[in-house]
Amino acid sequence: MIGAMSLKKRLAKLAASRSLRRGLISVALFFVLWELSARLKIPVVGAIPAPTEVLACLGRELVSAYYWRSWGVSLARILAGFAIAQVLGVPLGLLLGFSRKAREIIFPIIEIMRPVPPLAWVPVSVIFWPSAEMSMIFVTFLGAFFTVVLNIVEGVAAIDVRFLRAAASLGSSRRDVFWRIMLPASLPSVLVGMTVGMGVTWCVVVAAEMIATNTGLGFMTWRGYVAGEFPMIVVGMLSIGLAGYLSSGLIRRIGLHFTPWLKGQ
């Protein structure tokens, strides 16, 4: 009973908030205009299926095994590519950040590779890797890898010299400086790299799935186009957007757990 009361109160408070009301009105208006433009067959925008059609399609898909399998397959690719990017990218980023020698030797190679968009790697990786699955994980990995490495290198470079000086004065060994100062000081930029990298990963996997395979959310969307099922395309788009949003949010949430000092800033 008490729980219900507080929920009611919270809802009332939410409804009273002006910004929420404005947001809701704007979203509602958006859907109304969208529906109208589809019904009235307004040129260009009218070609997009109406929200009611999309909703009907979504209802069908939510109970279809194919839809959820597509989610699972894409998520597995993301997870694999992203995890490998962290395992290799975080230590490499830290090494490049801390060792000038390593930076001078390795950084030029990275600078050559980095401007090549991950998707430009698709043909070569399809040839290179024995299975489509591996090539897809590889391009996903590339998408996150450079973002992670560069963010960490910048984060380490931006460490306030006074922290290092204070640490040295207080009697820190090189080991202490690494583990107790440089690592925590660069953690926020590691997390920024991860969050941005996660976003890039979704861009890459969706495009790669459209090109190189016949599974996953990207392919599902593409199939909607090929089969002329236009509401399906929009369902695919929304699903991909939601997936990217959820995974970035999850990373941020986990990150905040490891950087409690950034809370409330």
Added chain:
Amino acid sequence: MAGDAKGGRLEARGLGQTYRLESGATREVLRDFNLTLEPGTLTALIGPSGCGKSVLINLLAGYETPTAGEIFLDGRKVVGPGPDRLVVFQETALFPWLTAFENVAYGPKIRGELKGPELTRAVMELLRLVGLDEFRDKYPAQLSGGMQRRAELARALINRPKATLLDEPFRGLDALTRSLMRDYYLNLFENRRGTQFFVTAELDEGLLLADRLVIATNLPAQVKKILKIDLPRPRSDEIRAAPEYLALKSEALELLHEEAMKSFKTGALTAADFVGAYAALN
């Protein structure tokens, strides 16, 4: 503890620091700088920003190597940073990822000097002394500017450094907090009595705190004159109206004015700085 608070004679002998700029030109910041900080005394150095004060701190702390001269602590030449000469930085250099307690505990903990309940007791004693015992679990970003500076003082003093080097530690605080910080700082100084070197751009701060006030010249900085501040302690704000205080102040202002005019004539890079600071002192 790192060192007993006894001793702590920190000497700069013929210190010089010249930087080679990227343009190939050189910039001499310190030339033949001689200064002895006596054990258990509080020496303040006054000068406008850009007159090499921070460079002097960096040399004494061992963060930079001088291009000429040497530094001695109790007759022993010092090279590199160490817990016997601790710096309290401009603004704050508390580690943002550690709580107030963890920041203060950092030095004795990593040197393995204290642990467990002994460490906790020592840290809490210091935090109480600076009025932060109730904020032990707050991160620096959750503390006000004045509280951060107090935590910073505690982090240095728990190591019982032979010399504490303070680089404009209260810069950027409002006037009221600044005067409170002075009280806290003097209280700590009375309590621990290590050698103190306090760099400031505010003449009143120097006069209210110091046993001796060092006035530096323009770049390249040298010691222009050392004024002995023989005012009774504890010094309250009312002392500012005392004739002895005013006499010292006008003497210091005259010396600073001389330097300001000199740099103005030679068109030195810091001339505008110096004149500006001089105007602020008045």
